[in-house]
Structures are given as structure tokens and as C-alpha cells.
Amino acid sequence: MLSESEYLASYDASRYPSPIVTVDSVLFTLHEQQLCVLLVQRANHPQKGWWGLPGGFIDMQHDASTRATALRKLQEKTGVVPPWLEQLETFSGPDRDPRGWSLTTAWYALIAQESCRSYSGDVSDAAWLPVNTVMQRKDIAFDHQTIITSALKRLRQKTLYTLLPVFCLPERFTLTQLQEATEAILGRPVQRKSLIRRFDSSEMFEETGESVATGARKAKLYRRRKEADVHNFTRNLMPAD
Amino acid sequence: MLSESEYLASYDASRYPSPIVTVDSVLFTLHEQQLCVLLVQRANHPQKGWWGLPGGFIDMQHDASTRATALRKLQEKTGVVPPWLEQLETFSGPDRDPRGWSLTTAWYALIAQESCRSYSGDVSDAAWLPVNTVMQRKDIAFDHQTIITSALKRLRQKTLYTLLPVFCLPERFTLTQLQEATEAILGRPVQRKSLIRRFDSSEMFEETGESVATGARKAKLYRRRKEADVHNFTRNLMPAD
DNA sequence: GAAATAGTGTCTTTTAGACAGTATCGG
DNA sequence: CCGATACTGTCTAAAAGACACTATTTC
Incomplete structure (x- = not known):
């Protein structure tokens, strides 16, 4: 043995x-x-x-x-x-x-x-x-x-219930960039308002204080808060297809 | 070469x-x-x-x-x-x-x-x-x-957005059994009404026509429809903890 | 001031939570 | 008819969809 x-x-x-x-x-x-x-x-x-x-x-x-x-x-x-x-x-x-x-x-x-x-x-x-x-x-x-x-x-x-697309963006980014990344991944338009509501409530981001001009009104730049985990929302974006 | x-x-x-x-x-x-x-x-x-x-x-x-x-x-x-x-x-x-x-x-x-x-x-x-x-x-x-x-x-x-707990139940089961299974998995009570709404809208189940007595009013027995895939709901049960 | 992009307000829709109310059974 | 379990009705609450509105910028 x-x-x-x-x-x-x-x-x-x-x-x-x-x-x-x-x-x-x-x-x-x-x-x-x-x-x-x-x-x-x-x-x-x-x-x-x-x-x-x-x-x-x-x-x-x-x-x-x-x-x-x-x-x-x-x-x-x-x-x-x-x-x-x-x-x-x-x-x-x-x-x-x-x-x-x-x-x-x-x-x-x-x-x-x-x-x-x-x-x-x-x-x-x-x-x-x-x-x-x-x-x-x-x-x-x-x-x-x-x-x-x-x-x-x-x-x-996962894009339906997180803000994962931010990881495709540079360190500092605008909400429009986030929207475009999300739309590129999902292959369809998303409501900007819904995205912003989630963006704010996720508490994953902070303003850099800077803003960039992309032709018209300047857009605020944000960055990921280092400590912040990815937030999981409890409902999906766009349930219907 | x-x-x-x-x-x-x-x-x-x-x-x-x-x-x-x-x-x-x-x-x-x-x-x-x-x-x-x-x-x-x-x-x-x-x-x-x-x-x-x-x-x-x-x-x-x-x-x-x-x-x-x-x-x-x-x-x-x-x-x-x-x-x-x-x-x-x-x-x-x-x-x-x-x-x-x-x-x-x-x-x-x-x-x-x-x-x-x-x-x-x-x-x-x-x-x-x-x-x-x-x-x-x-x-x-x-x-x-x-x-x-x-x-x-x-x-x-997954129990928050599917009816996976049914797979812990026998072939024919009651809604109460499904509720109990769900509660055992989640470790907290769930609203029976919410479960029933999901149960109906999932289209995953069918009545057997039978019912069982568990002391009081008889409960209907259901079974999984063979062809039916697991339905994914677009929002979670009980988002708050 | 017009055009364009950024961002807000707010009404509607959907679906879960809460819980009172009704139905059906055994005794 | 009482108690218990099964099931329904319906109001409220939370968050997304829709979209009109305001703000800021360049020209």
C-alpha cells in the first residue's frame, strides 16, 4: 500500500x-x-x-x-x-x-x-x-x-448588461465614442439616453475635466476609475430584436 | 521543407x-x-x-x-x-x-x-x-x-434570468415545487406571482392535465415541452439583495 | 444666426414587487 | 363552513425606449 x-x-x-x-x-x-x-x-x-x-x-x-x-x-x-x-x-x-x-x-x-x-x-x-x-x-x-x-x-x-465596450476605447473617451463602440458590437443603434443613465449609475467612471471638439460642441472626456469593478445591470438593453 | x-x-x-x-x-x-x-x-x-x-x-x-x-x-x-x-x-x-x-x-x-x-x-x-x-x-x-x-x-x-431550477424537479411538477427549488437555490423567498408570469411567458412548459393534492387545493402538474429551449429573460428577478 | 454635435427632460412601456382577493380542496 | 394551499387581479416601482428639447461650439 x-x-x-x-x-x-x-x-x-x-x-x-x-x-x-x-x-x-x-x-x-x-x-x-x-x-x-x-x-x-x-x-x-x-x-x-x-x-x-x-x-x-x-x-x-x-x-x-x-x-x-x-x-x-x-x-x-x-x-x-x-x-x-x-x-x-x-x-x-x-x-x-x-x-x-x-x-x-x-x-x-x-x-x-x-x-x-x-x-x-x-x-x-x-x-x-x-x-x-x-x-x-x-x-x-x-x-x-x-x-x-x-x-x-x-x-x-454581455454588452446588453454591462458597459464592456469601454474596454475597446482609449484611456480617455467621450460618451459618443462609447455609444459608437456599443453600436459596432451590437450591430444596431442604441438609445444614447439609456447609455448615459447606465454610465452615470454604474459609478465606474470619472470626468477628466477635459473636453474635446469633434466639429461642434465639445464633448467631456471620461476615464475608468481604477478601483471600479465592472457593473452588472439587472436588465438588458433592447430586449426585443 | x-x-x-x-x-x-x-x-x-x-x-x-x-x-x-x-x-x-x-x-x-x-x-x-x-x-x-x-x-x-x-x-x-x-x-x-x-x-x-x-x-x-x-x-x-x-x-x-x-x-x-x-x-x-x-x-x-x-x-x-x-x-x-x-x-x-x-x-x-x-x-x-x-x-x-x-x-x-x-x-x-x-x-x-x-x-x-x-x-x-x-x-x-x-x-x-x-x-x-x-x-x-x-x-x-x-x-x-x-x-x-x-x-x-x-x-x-442564471436562476435570476432563466427557469433553470426546473431541472432539479421530477418530470411532472407543480408550481410550488418550482418556487421551492428556486428559493432553495437563491437562499431567499421569491414572489410566486413573478415566477408564474415567467413560467407562462416562457412557453417552455405544458399542463399534463393531472393535479396533485398536497393537503389542500390540488395543484396542477406541468412538464417541460420536449422541443422547448431554455428561455432567457431580459431582466433579473430581485435585482436588489 | 445656422448647422452640428453634446447633453437633458419627460412621457411611455415593460415587467418585477407587493399583496389583497378569489378558488378549490379536505375535514 | 373553516383552514389551508393554489392561483389571480391589480396597483406600484424601477428602469429602458422614444423623442423633443436645450446647450455649446464653429462658421
């Missing part, structure tokens, strides 16, 4: 067959009112040359969790850490990767286009593709189209 | 180190108005003798996904498939399992106590423990307490 410590001393994980484990992220941003996703042209087999989500294998020496893996991979591609990163879902099965039974823990993230513009320029293998064009393409690796669809669905759902 | 097929022919997943991958499920049921979780006394190392969630390794020969693994393991313990099973979250890290860097895709499920009573009796290593007592215990394996807490949070949140 082995003791726990004897058992652990003799345990060798590599003796057991294991699925191929990866971590992938769907990083969203806004590019001229268009919701875009970061995709990377695959440098290696399998599906070399096709577009895939930024991600890869867990570095068990350095990653404290799959969140760390996701952040590391995103930082490699964009140079910065996104202000919002949330676990999406784990996709698995024998056929989603030609190498065999595989499993990927997918995350989704939001970032301001400005935060990573400089960096993403010099990595020629990465590109921001508009979400709606991604769905038509035939050169998306593995089941990444499914993952993107799932991420978009989650982002849209 | 390898072609894709040459690459795949020479690829051997077992050469690469991989985390320990498991699938675990939090199966909820109601036992005399109490929300309970199925736990299994661990027969093997590590943490032999401690209580853990029903789960285990993926059988890559037979499981088409981690959902299949979860269902297989639940069926082993209860003899039936739960009417609700949804992916919760994937937990990972170097320290959650003493054998090394590990990852578990956690699911949560709901079932009627009646559906598995006969079976769970003969497996002496499995037990239904009331959720609130589980939190106090010191003999819960790995991070399973964290997983249960997360599942409970999700179940409660």
Missing part, C-alpha cells in the same frame, strides 16, 4: 496519454467603427499559412494558469496587456486539430486600437480582420471560426 | 510535456428543500479518502469532447444523464493537483433527486452533501471547493 508521498514520488504524468492542450484568445478591437479580431498567419504546421487565433501551448515552467498563457501570447503579438480578459469556453474533441484529440481553453479580450497600433505594425504576420469578413473566409485554421462566433455571441450578450 | 501530411505523419504528441487534464462536474440536486452536490470519496491517490467532484481523465478512444467525459463520469455515479449540463470554467495551475501542472474543465449539472435515488444508493462511495456544509469541510480534494463555489454562483446568477 503506497502512501500519498510515495505515490507522488513515483508518479510520472508523461506515462499517460494526454490530449493536445492549447490556449487561444479572441482579441477584439474597433477599427473605424468596425469590430475586428486579431488573427495570426500560422508560421508552422499544421495549417501553415492559414489564419488562426493568437495562442499556443502552455509553458508549464512559467505560466501560473491558462490566463497567464493567454496574456503571454497576446503580449507577444501586441506588446501590451488588454484591459479586459475573460475566459470564454474550452473547446475539445478528436477532430478539431489534425494532430489528434485536442483541447483549447479559449479567452476573449478587448483592447483599444490605439494601445497596440505601434506594435502590431512591425509583426507582419498578425492582422486585424473585421469580424464579419472572418465568417466568410475559408482560410481560418482549426475550429477558430466557431470560437470567434462564440466569443462574439458572449461579447454581445 | 515538410508538407502538411509529412508533418502530421511524423508528429508524436507524446513527445511534448503536457499538463494533467481532467474533467469534473458539479451535479446539483434538491434533497428536502436543500441544495446538494454529489461528491465521491476518492478511492485512489492523490488525496485518497477525501471527497472530490465526480470526474476523471478523458478517454480519447471514446469521448468525443469533454462534455462526453463529464456525461460518462456522471452516468457511472448516478446511472442517468442529467437534463441540464453546461460548461462552467476551466481551472488550471501548477499547484491545484500535487502531481503537477494540471487543468480541469469543470461542468455543472442539475438533476431531480428522484431520477438517481435508486442508483446512488448502491454506490457507497458517492454522497449528496448539502452545499452549505461543503463549504465548511476540510476534506475536499484539490480546488474542488473553489469549483463548487463558482458553480453555485453561476447557478444562482
Whole structure:
């Protein structure tokens, strides 16, 4: 009869067959009112040359969790850490990767286009593709189209009861920018008044004191309060579709 | 330069180190108005003798996904498939399992106590423990307490905008049973009227035509309509806490 | 002052909360 | 008919939708 410590001393994980484990992220941003996703042209087999989500294998020496893996991979591609990163879902099965039974823990993230513009320029293998064009393409690796669809669905759902779109905006932003981000994500107009009511009651933001001119009356600039958590509203915007 | 097929022919997943991958499920049921979780006394190392969630390794020969693994393991313990099973979250890290860097895709499920009573009796290593007592215990394996807490949070949140508690009820049930299930999950009373309004508007249910006496006026029995999807309401029950 | 964008006021609509009232059953 | 449980009616409250209105800016 082995003791726990004897058992652990003799345990060798590599003796057991294991699925191929990866971590992938769907990083969203806004590019001229268009919701875009970061995709990377695959440098290696399998599906070399096709577009895939930024991600890869867990570095068990350095990653404290799959969140760390996701952040590391995103930082490699964009140079910065996104202000919002949330676990999406784990996709698995024998056929989603030609190498065999595989499993990927997918995350989704939001970032301001400005935060990573400089960096993403010099990595020629990465590109921001508009979400709606991604769905038509035939050169998306593995089941990444499914993952993107799932991420978009989650982002849209969550946009109905949070102010998540702010994470697509620069540090200082106007209400109009928030409205535009929300509309780009949902794909339909929202009532500005409703947005403002939520904005005020969320207590997530503060005025910077500055304002910017965008052609006519100046708009106030706001920023996220550092301590503030994301507020969950108890009803959805626009229940009817 | 390898072609894709040459690459795949020479690829051997077992050469690469991989985390320990498991699938675990939090199966909820109601036992005399109490929300309970199925736990299994661990027969093997590590943490032999401690209580853990029903789960285990993926059988890559037979499981088409981690959902299949979860269902297989639940069926082993209860003899039936739960009417609700949804992916919760994937937990990972170097320290959650003493054998090394590990990852578990956690699911949560709901079932009627009646559906598995006969079976769970003969497996002496499995037990239904009331959720609130589980939190106090010191003999819960790995991070399973964290997983249960997360599942409970999700179940409660979802109970605010769906009628998920019906999946804890037998095939035919009364509105009072639904109310009691909802209250057991949320841990506070709900307005029966609000529940009935949602029940009717969800179009998820149909009358069986029967009714049962529980001491006074007979209550109508309902059942889930087979085709009906779970309805998502656009506002939460009881926003204030 | 006209045009344009920013922001407010306020009425309507929807749906939950509260709770009184009615219905149906066993005794 | 009494008590108990099941169910309904209906008023109130909270927050979103709609949209007219005012404010500020540039020209």
C-alpha cells in the first residue's frame, strides 16, 4: 500500500496519454467603427499559412494558469496587456486539430486600437480582420471560426448588461465614442439616453475635466476609475430584436 | 521543407510535456428543500479518502469532447444523464493537483433527486452533501471547493434570468415545487406571482392535465415541452439583495 | 444666426414587487 | 363552513425606449 508521498514520488504524468492542450484568445478591437479580431498567419504546421487565433501551448515552467498563457501570447503579438480578459469556453474533441484529440481553453479580450497600433505594425504576420469578413473566409485554421462566433455571441450578450465596450476605447473617451463602440458590437443603434443613465449609475467612471471638439460642441472626456469593478445591470438593453 | 501530411505523419504528441487534464462536474440536486452536490470519496491517490467532484481523465478512444467525459463520469455515479449540463470554467495551475501542472474543465449539472435515488444508493462511495456544509469541510480534494463555489454562483446568477431550477424537479411538477427549488437555490423567498408570469411567458412548459393534492387545493402538474429551449429573460428577478 | 454635435427632460412601456382577493380542496 | 394551499387581479416601482428639447461650439 503506497502512501500519498510515495505515490507522488513515483508518479510520472508523461506515462499517460494526454490530449493536445492549447490556449487561444479572441482579441477584439474597433477599427473605424468596425469590430475586428486579431488573427495570426500560422508560421508552422499544421495549417501553415492559414489564419488562426493568437495562442499556443502552455509553458508549464512559467505560466501560473491558462490566463497567464493567454496574456503571454497576446503580449507577444501586441506588446501590451488588454484591459479586459475573460475566459470564454474550452473547446475539445478528436477532430478539431489534425494532430489528434485536442483541447483549447479559449479567452476573449478587448483592447483599444490605439494601445497596440505601434506594435502590431512591425509583426507582419498578425492582422486585424473585421469580424464579419472572418465568417466568410475559408482560410481560418482549426475550429477558430466557431470560437470567434462564440466569443462574439458572449461579447454581445454581455454588452446588453454591462458597459464592456469601454474596454475597446482609449484611456480617455467621450460618451459618443462609447455609444459608437456599443453600436459596432451590437450591430444596431442604441438609445444614447439609456447609455448615459447606465454610465452615470454604474459609478465606474470619472470626468477628466477635459473636453474635446469633434466639429461642434465639445464633448467631456471620461476615464475608468481604477478601483471600479465592472457593473452588472439587472436588465438588458433592447430586449426585443 | 515538410508538407502538411509529412508533418502530421511524423508528429508524436507524446513527445511534448503536457499538463494533467481532467474533467469534473458539479451535479446539483434538491434533497428536502436543500441544495446538494454529489461528491465521491476518492478511492485512489492523490488525496485518497477525501471527497472530490465526480470526474476523471478523458478517454480519447471514446469521448468525443469533454462534455462526453463529464456525461460518462456522471452516468457511472448516478446511472442517468442529467437534463441540464453546461460548461462552467476551466481551472488550471501548477499547484491545484500535487502531481503537477494540471487543468480541469469543470461542468455543472442539475438533476431531480428522484431520477438517481435508486442508483446512488448502491454506490457507497458517492454522497449528496448539502452545499452549505461543503463549504465548511476540510476534506475536499484539490480546488474542488473553489469549483463548487463558482458553480453555485453561476447557478444562482442564471436562476435570476432563466427557469433553470426546473431541472432539479421530477418530470411532472407543480408550481410550488418550482418556487421551492428556486428559493432553495437563491437562499431567499421569491414572489410566486413573478415566477408564474415567467413560467407562462416562457412557453417552455405544458399542463399534463393531472393535479396533485398536497393537503389542500390540488395543484396542477406541468412538464417541460420536449422541443422547448431554455428561455432567457431580459431582466433579473430581485435585482436588489 | 445656422448647422452640428453634446447633453437633458419627460412621457411611455415593460415587467418585477407587493399583496389583497378569489378558488378549490379536505375535514 | 373553516383552514389551508393554489392561483389571480391589480396597483406600484424601477428602469429602458422614444423623442423633443436645450446647450455649446464653429462658421
